[in-house]
Amino acid sequence: MSSSDKNVTQSITQVIAASSLGTLIEWYDFYIFGSLAVIIGQQLFPSDAGASALINTLAIFAAGFIVRPFGALVFGRLGDLIGRKYTFLLTLVLMGGSTFLIGLIPSYSSIGYAAPILVLILRLVQGLALGGEYGGAATYVAEHAPVGKRGFFTSWIQTTATLGLFLSLGIIVLTKNTIGAEAFADWGWRIPFLVSILLVGVSIYIRMKMHESPVFTKLKSEGKISSNPLKESFQKKANFKMVLLALFGATMGQGVIWYTGQFYAQSFLENTCKLDFNESRYVLLWAILFATPFFVVFGSWSDKVGRKWIMLVGMLLGVICYRPIYQYFIDATNVKELEKTELLTSSVPVVERGLVSGKQDSLITTTTLKTLNNGMTFKEAKVVIIPEDVLVPVKEETVIKDVTLSGSTYVTIIFLVFFQVLLVTMVYGPIAAFLVELFPTQIRYTSMSLPYHIGNGVFGGLVPFIATLVASFSGSTPLSGLWYPIGIAALSFVIGAIYIDNKGDSNVMD
């Protein structure tokens, strides 16, 4: 390796580190709100329903799905007008500042409805900032990367969404274990939000020392910067048709594959298969740990074989494999069926008596811990509700919960979630390079950000909601919810296979 090559590698390493760190922190900020939504709801929203429920819904639902594409437009435009460096510095400050402020908002009992309204405003700012961040980071790294290594270098940015999830879970668990569950629910939940300011401070310091993208600087010195990137991106047919192609042929399918593998799988294991709270998270964490390096593997491979088919094969495998994988999840955790032939021990039942929350009806819960021959355990709770009104019939229900896995079942389920995350790395690893190469420098930030955030924020972000909704239709099965990601991924595969060219424009200097 020559000295100039070494300098380039060293320089691009610094660019990737600075960009990735900031993006990782933004994802961390975004995830902690979701992870702590229940506690935030108890502290900052009134306990009765009414207007608070509406604001809660808007804060958690709308900010995540609607605002990100708007952030992409607002900051994308800024990035194409004033430069990449200052724009994604701004998104970092907005994200970090709003996260820090959420940690400082007095509770509902102190300031009333001002608390949930302030949360809503800050959550909207978070969504906007995230919408502006990714496009900037991907564009910045890609415009520094040498030809032939753009997929490899930008794939490091792609790992940050996954690592941000790791960091948020890690800091939340660490804080909770250190100060105790009660103190955490009372005031400790603010710590992960306040910690954000330190992380953001470090990231801003690093980013301040970075230089503007050489491609943008050249364009600026030549006076070729777009005067109206929004107009050029969306009113000029030649560009707009590529924005639509990027959305329907790539990011739409990529978004549903991502959210199915990294979010719906865990939710399905916990809520449908009744896996223990920690067990379902450990499965995901192991899967993510083993799969994360493949973002870089597929990003790098896309430099050699092209971006298109790696992404599309990831989508196709999702379409083919999702239903058998989730059917296995159901079969392997069907403890009521396994109990018939495999029951090893059954504990002495524990009886708890109390009242139904907010009512005078008696509640008797009899819980038995059962162990199967293969090492799996689960709790069987028989719940009896005796109404205060003697005329109302007694209700009885048997509930299975806290299923823990063992042996080959545990390994197989980790492998199957790993496989889903592997598909995520296939569709997500090359996508930044693919999008960057699709658009010219003058409008790149604006043009690539919008399809990315519609694909991920809307199509991907709605996977848990729509899948759960479809599964609740009359006549549906637990697997019916998968038709949403399967249908979207299949549509995106067809459009991508027919309309996208595997030979992208490798020159991003124009």
Add this chain to the structure above:
Amino acid sequence: MSGLKKILGLLWMLLAPVIILFLFMQAIDKIAGAAEGIARTNTTLQWSIIILIFIPICAGLAIFGFYAWKGEYDHLPESSADLE
């Protein structure tokens, strides 16, 4: 391949209004099925947001189909100069 791209363009144009119609029908069904009070208000709010989001996306799908039908994707640009 160009012929296929054009024919499928018609399909995308048709698919867009079908999706919007399906969403409206689902919204009406789910809102009517929700319990009175805040649950119904929340369901209405959620479905309103979904429909508001998907209307422009479906419009985009229809435009994509129109471009495909018109042959705009028969030859993709190979450099930024082609986008001028």
